[in-house]
Amino acid sequence: MTDTESPRPLRSLTAVTSRLLVGGSPFEMDMVDIRGRPTRVWKHAPATLRACLEASLEYGDATAVVYGEERLTHAEYYRTAATLAHRLVDEYGIGEGDRVAVAMRNYPEWVVAFFATVSIGAIAVPLNSWWSASELRFGLTDSGAKLLVADGERLERLSGVLSEIGVPSIAVRADAPLPTNSRPWGEVLAEVSPDARLPEAAPDPDGPATIFYTSGTTGLPKGAVGSHRNMIQNIVTGEYTRARTFLRLGLELSEFRAYTEALPTPAILCVLPLFHATGAQSVMLPTLYRGGALVLMYKWDTEEALRLIERERVTSVTAVPAMITQLMTSPHLSDHDLSSLLALSSGGAPAPPAMASRVRGNLNDVLVGQGYGLTECSAAAVTNGGPDYQIRPESCGLPAPTVDVKVVDPADNELPPGNVGEVWLYGPGVVIGYWERPEATADTFVDGWLRTGDLGYLDEEGFLYIVDRAKDMIIRGGENVYCAEVEAEIHEHPAVAEVAVLGVPHEVYGEEVGAVVRPLPGQVLDPEELRSYLEPRIAAFKVPEHVHITKDELPRNAAGKLLKKDIKRRYGWLGE
Structure with a gap:
């Protein structure tokens, strides 16, 4: 659309979904049985996280991971993960269902360790790198981790603990003397062969792949056990959300495809911790699977983020609202070339309605959106973007087509639109349950539905509004x-x-x-x-x-x- 053309009228949601959710489209759905329950899924999503790693072979020398001045191409990233996968099997005896904990900042090694683990059918356990020693110890012992991959700061924090609980470790970027039974990353990895390939394995799409810890109201963290299918749904959901936005603006599906094909390879700034569901599942996974570049930050820094957006020609950023606010209010915002930036999305916390207007005031052409989800539903289940976000900035949006949302009263009766109650979610992202917490699992997951503990309501068009948190x-x-x-x-x-x-x-x-x-x-x-x-x-x-x-x-x-x-x-x- 040129500047001289009149803006196209906003197309109805019904018309948009009818164009997108048709047989043969990238957004075709299928009905599968997941643990005895019929569930809508994206038909063309990859089958497992192993398939996501193998997809990098298609992108060869394209940049996959950026950290500071360090770069890994997709081919290098795959070979390194495949090599580590062999070491996990051959040297540490890691097999299907074994837990491998990862505790570190957003380093390239985090990404490699995660995919090496899940690709052999083992379970990756991301631990919060901000946790204290006692909290990290809890995560290791509660999950029954057979191995820890950790950076120097985490290993120093766990000094004395690892030998006591008997967990061996692989040390990443560690300068201090290592704990007993710990080996440096480089020593474990050794030579990475140019023809390295993953060891044989066939992970079950609905088998456990991850344990992401989420705090409970009792104060003890609970491990949400996610399957391969749980995590990979976000890959297609993100694409669907973008297509819905553009079709709402009046484009045809063919125009959207032509537009996306003409775009440069995506470069996504990862400002959220990878141990969070949003960082790993909504940012890392889709970026790497689509052949994009994942630009990692050690920690959040507004000026560094602006510098990286300019230097790496970043096309999208997903951040908590506080970070977006800091970007938009930086006194150096206008000093940087941010013309590559196409989208800013918020997640992980409620976004103030004023955020959209603040972004538009500074970066008029950038699409703004937000999402709603929990660790227990594998990050974003509901999304709001583009014109819908401008019209309803106080809403977290529409559920993905594979997701059902209902609002219930204290007796678990479904409420009509406009009535506030507890929000329940059903779909392929709802996790298996809590690790070794049968009572908590039974309380939170009811016949496949996730009781979110959040209070909200649906409007007549199906937009969800969160008004309060039932949990303290x-x-x-x-x-x-x-x-x-x-x-x-x-x-x-x-x-x-x-x-x-x-x-x-x-x-x-x-x-x-x-x-x-x-x-x-x-x-x-x-x-x-x-x-x-x-x-x-x-x-x-x-x-x-x-x-x-x-x-x-x-x-x-x-x-x-x-x-x-x-x-x-x-x-x-x-x-x-």
Whole structure:
């Protein structure tokens, strides 16, 4: 469409879906049996994560992974992963169903270790690199990991723990002396042959492939067990969302195909941790499977992100809203050539409706969108983008065609549009269950439906709106902080009588962690001393930024439950 042409009228959703969801199209669906339940799936999605790795052979010398000045082509990435897969089998005895934990920053080795593991039928266990030593220990022992692949910082944090629990490790980018039974990455990998190929294996598409940990309201993390099919659905869902956006704008499917074929090879800036479902499943997987370049960041830095977008000609960024806000408000935004950027998407936390207008004000031609999902449904199940996001910026969007959404009342009866209740999801992304947590699995997964614990409603056109979180949780810059976990740690302090942990509105992070603490009679408690007490016990993002010490009893209802809304109001933490 040229600048002189009149804009095409917005095509109806019904017309768009009728053009996309037809036999023979890339978005054709099929009905399969998954654990005894009929489920719609994308017919042309790859069968397994192993197939995703093997697809890189088609792209040869095209760039696959960028980290700083380091680059791996698709051919090099495949050969390195295939070589490591042989080492896992031959030297560590890793076989089908064995767990291999990965704990490190967003290094290229994370990507290689992940795909080497899942391609031989083993189970990859991404561990939160922000976790403390005790939290990492829990992840290793709870999953029964047979091997750990970790960077130097994580190994140093686990000093003394690994020998105690008897888990061998492969050390990535480690300068300090290594723990007992740990070998450097380079020594394990040794020579990478130009004709390296994966060892023989035939992973079951519906068999376990990953364990992504998600915190529970009890404070103990739970491992969401995902299958190969769970993870690969995002590859096609992302393509479908883009096609839906363009067809809504009036293009024909043939025009969309011509447009996408004319685009440069995608370069995707990965600013989210790969141990998060969004980073691994919505960013890493589709990028590599489609032959794109995954541009990794060690940690979030606004100015570095702008520099990388310009240098690598980045075409898309998926980030939490706080990061997008920081990009758009950077005083150096106009100093960089961002003309390659086609899309900005948010996930991992609720996006403020003002985000779309803020992006359009700075980058008028960039498509803006957001998604909604959980670790338990393999990241994005609902998406909103392009004109639909402009019209309904407060909505998280429409479910993917393979996903069903319903809203239920406390008796689990389905509610009509416009009524607020708990949001339930059904589809090929809903995971198998929680690792060795049968009771938690039974509570959360009902006849194939995922009880999200989020409160929301559907409008007449099927757009989903999330209005509150039924679970007592804070989302700080995309990181989930469960209040019960932090409260339990604070209660361990010998001077504490009672505590309430709650979210404090924040312009950049969305929420920060706040705590109101009443000391025991005769005890003196200082906010800084309490934070120092917590720092070695929980991850840094969980330590309260706001601490109020009070002599008054905290307000509770007749059942003894803390009235957190009253506490927020008392300290001015309700927000607007």
